[in-house]
Amino acid sequence: MNxxxxxxxxxxxxxTGTDSLSVLEKVRRDMSGRDVAKPSGAxxxxxxxxxxxxxxxxxxxEIAECIAxxxxxxxxxxxxxxxxxxxxxxxxxxxVLGSPLxxxxxxxxxRDLVSRERVSLGGVPVAVFSVGYSFRDLSxxxxxxxxxxxxDIRLFIALRxxxxxxxxxxxxxxxxxxxxxxTIAGVVPGDFRxxxxxxxxARTLPATLGLI
Ligand SMILES: Cc1cc2nc3c(=O)[nH]c(=O)nc-3n(C[C@H](O)[C@H](O)[C@H](O)COP(=O)(O)O)c2cc1C
Numbered sequence: 001m002n003x004x005x006x007x008x009x010x011x012x013x014x015x016t017g018t019d020s021l022s023v024l025e026k027v028r029r030d031m032s033g034r035d036v037a038k039p040s041g042a043x044x045x046x047x048x049x050x051x052x053x054x055x056x057x058x059x060x061x062e063i064a065e066c067i068a069x070x071x072x073x074x075x076x077x078x079x080x081x082x083x084x085x086x087x088x089x090x091x092x093x094x095x096v097l098g099s100p101l102x103x104x105x106x107x108x109x110x111r112d113l114v115s116r117e118r119v120s121l122g123g124v125p126v127a128v129f130s131v132g133y134s135f136r137d138l139s140x141x142x143x144x145x146x147x148x149x150x151x152d153i154r155l156f157i158a159l160r161x162x163x164x165x166x167x168x169x170x171x172x173x174x175x176x177x178x179x180x181x182x183t184i185a186g187v188v189p190g191d192f193r194x195x196x197x198x199x200x201x202a203r204t205l206p207a208t209l210g211l212i
Pocket of ligand 1: 054055056057058059060061100101102103104105131132133134135166167168169170174177178179181182187
């Protein structure tokens with residue numbers, strides 16, 4: 001199994017996720033990579049999670065897939081789906097929802113999903129992640145703009161956690177309208193994604209989402 005930054009293997013387990021409870025106990029780390037207290041009770045093995053994303057040029061999709069893969073390594077059943085009308089958040093024990101920022105906002109597919117599914121999303125633990133070039137530098141200013149993009153989302157659902165990940169801007173891939181905005185708005189090109197940061201966050205999710 002490969003992720004975008006090379007070979008990806010579940011640590012200490014086979015690729016079907018068997019023996020994942022012991023892995024969950026061994027590999028719990030927080031975002032800085034330090035070991036954190038072992039949770040009491042059984043792990044999240046057998047629980048189901050929806051990782052749902054909006055993505056225009058694929059970089060957020062790859063981050064969502066990385067989160068899904070990391071959670072599978074912990075023995076959790078994960079579906080990773082694009083935000084759309086055929087997605088039913090109420091069918092899962094928890095939901096992780098992500099979108100890139102475009103001109104300071106989440107993509108409309110993700111915002112529509114939250115609005116349309118607010119009742120079912122209100123009934124399950126939810127964590128979100130936002131992706132943007134600005135999050136390569138987690139200054140107060142950038143975090144405030146990231147939080148501002150979540151204000152619509154927080155109107156509808158209580159979030160267990162919100163992460164902000166650096167994204168990718170590849171001018172060669174942009175549609176003409178996005179290219180025009182990119183030029184005028186001074187969007188910074190480059191692939192700033194940090195998949196280890198993404199994986200570290202994913203490892204915190206079973207506890208954050210109350211799955212263990
Ligand atoms: C036209 C345009 C507008 C953008 N606006 C923002 C923004 O307001 N804030 C930000 O942090 N990143 C912004 N970005 C960067 C994207 O969020 C980043 O490239 C993200 O990784 C794209 O995700 P995707 O590949 O899944 O579509 C913008 C990029 C483009 C091309």
